[in-house]
Amino acid sequence: DAKTTQPTSMDCAEGRAANLPCNHSTISGNEYVYWYRQIHSQGPQYIIHGLKNNETNEMASLIITEDRKSSTLILPHATLRDTAVYYCIVKNYGGSQGNLIFGKGTKLSVKP
Amino acid sequence: NAGVTQTPKFRVLKTGQSMTLLCAQDMNHEYMYWYRQDPGMGLRLIHYSVGEGTTAKGEVPDGYNVSRLKKQNFLLGLESAAPSQTSVYFCASSQQGARAKNIQYFGAGTRLSVL
Numbered sequence: 001d002a003k004t005t006q007p008t009s010m011d012c013a014e015g016r017a018a019n020l021p022c023n024h025s026t027i028s029g030n031e032y033v034y035w036y037r038q039i040h041s042q043g044p045q046y047i048i049h050g051l052k053n054n055e056t057n058e059m060a061s062l063i064i065t066e067d068r069k070s071s072t073l074i075l076p077h078a079t080l081r082d083t084a085v086y087y088c089i090v091k092n093y094g095g096s097q098g099n100l101i102f103g104k105g106t107k108l109s110v111k112p
Numbered sequence: 113n114a115g116v117t118q119t120p121k122f123r124v125l126k127t128g129q130s131m132t133l134l135c136a137q138d139m140n141h142e143y144m145y146w147y148r149q150d151p152g153m154g155l156r157l158i159h160y161s162v163g164e165g166t167t168a169k170g171e172v173p174d175g176y177n178v179s180r181l182k183k184q185n186f187l188l189g190l191e192s193a194a195p196s197q198t199s200v201y202f203c204a205s206s207q208q209g210a211r212a213k214n215i216q217y218f219g220a221g222t223r224l225s226v227l
Contacts, residue, residue, distance in 0.1 A: 032214075043116075043202050043218030044155070087154065091214060098143045098162070098208050099170065100216055102154030 004088045009107040012082075018075040020106050022088030025069040030092045033064060034100070035073045037084040044087065044102075047073065078110045114138050118203050118219035125193045125226045133188040133222050135203030143206045144186040145170075145216070146178060148199040155202060161186055193226045200224070 005023040012018040024033065034049040048055055048062045050071075055062045061074040075082055087105040116137045125131055135144065142163050147155035157170030161180040175197060177189045186205075190197060200223050206216040 034215075036216075041221070043204075043220050044216075045218070046215045049213065049215070098206060098214060099145050099147075099157045099160055100155070102147075102156075104152070104154055 004090060004103055006086075006088050006103065006106045008104070009109070011109050011111055012075075012078045014080060014110055014112050015077055018078040018082065018108055018110065020073040020075075020086050020088075020108065021070065022073070023070045024088070024090050027068050027090050028092075031090045032092065033062065033068075033071045034089045034091055035060070035062065036087045036089065036100070036102075037082075038087070038105070039081075039084040047086075078108075080110050080112065082108065083110045084108060116203055116205055116217050116219040118201075118222050120222060121220065122223045123225070125190075125224065127194060127226060129193050130189070130191050131193065131224075132190075133201055133203075133224075135186045135188070135205075135219060136184055137186075137203075137205040137217070138184065139205060139207075139217065140183070141205035141207045141217075142183075143208055144180065145204045145206075146176070146186065146188045147202045147204065148172065149202060149221075150199050158188065158201075193224075195226045198224060198226045 035047040036044040038044045050062045064071045085105040119134045145160045146158040149155045159178040161167045164183040167178045179187045203219040204216045
């Protein structure tokens with residue numbers, strides 16, 4: 001599975017868009033980009049994933065560059081409850097293990 | 113709509129004691145996982161299972177054993193607890209393949225302290 005690089009921490013004002021970047025320059029053609037988040041003391045929560053097209057759901061939008069070497073998770077109107085560690089993970093649909101490889105993620109602090 | 117349930121939520125052990133952590137999922141998932149998370153770190157895979165009756169080692173399996181006797185349950189055992197096993201343990205489950213999109217669902221965690 002490809003390795004990802006994320007900033008250690010970011011701040012965002014409440015009500016503004018939070019844009020979380022991720023670099024995955026060694027991603028292979030069949031690997032998807034997944035985003036999970038972990039609110040303090042809770043289990044990780046799936047947010048969104050995509051292959052090459054931009055994706056949007058009720059939680060967030062995912063923008064993947066054309067060369068697929070980087071992506072951005074967008075929380076359009078961040079709230080205090082969005083304060084969490086956000087993990088960018090690349091993974092294919094198959095594989096013998098299926099587990100996710102977590103890095104240290106980006107700690108997003110949403111401030112009033 | 114329980115999802116993934118872990119018991120207990122908290123536990124304190126003395127060095128050398130044994131215990132079993134239980135994970136139950138009600139989504140009929142084939143794959144189940146046990147991860148541990150230490151302060152300031154991401155999750156690391158301990159053991160996993162790709163189906164009832166099968167288990168395999170992950171990244172950090174030493175000191176742990178697992179069993180998957182029923183599809184919905186995945187047990188993590190510590191035979192002789194050590195202070196290095198103080199951690200937060202997360203269980204997860206998923207269904208593989210394009211239809212299920214390999215999305216993992218996590219439990220709320222078990223906080224274990226070994227004194």
